Amino acid sequence: MSSPGLLFRPFDKLVKIMIAGKEFEVPDGNMLLRALQYLSPEEVAHGRFCWNEECQYCRVSFDLGGGTDSRVALSCKLMVQEGMRITEIAQEIRYCLRNLGLKAQEGK
Numbered sequence: 001m002s003s004p005g006l007l008f009r010p011f012d013k014l015v016k017i018m019i020a021g022k023e024f025e026v027p028d029g030n031m032l033l034r035a036l037q038y039l040s041p042e043e044v045a046h047g048r049f050c051w052n053e054e055c056q057y058c059r060v061s062f063d064l065g066g067g068t069d070s071r072v073a074l075s076c077k078l079m080v081q082e083g084m085r086i087t088e089i090a091q092e093i094r095y096c097l098r099n100l101g102l103k104a105q106e107g108k
Helices: 032-039 041-045 091-096
Strands: 014-019 022-027 059-063 071-074 085-089
Touching: 022 032, 032 041, 032 091, 041 091
Parallel strands: 014 085
Antiparallel strands: 014 022, 059 071, 059 085
8 A cells, every 4th residue: 555645745944925915824845725725724625626727726816926917827736935925716715715714805
């Protein structure tokens, strides 16, 4: 029987990111969706995510700080970076992070 390995890639530090206007610390060197699982382990583990770009349930809009362009990406393929600001998140992610007290998205 094989071991499934570690849940998170090895990391030396936590980095600060913003999600819907709220600051969090997550493991450096990991994909954003895995970092979100660090914040809400059980809920993200039970989310309807495929983890390989097919479902599109992990889509986010983000920028890398003031004065940078907003971009859209899939959090299962996006490496977390210090100062990243997640401005819009897919409904499935929002549901999985419901216990973190995120602000409601404008216009939703």
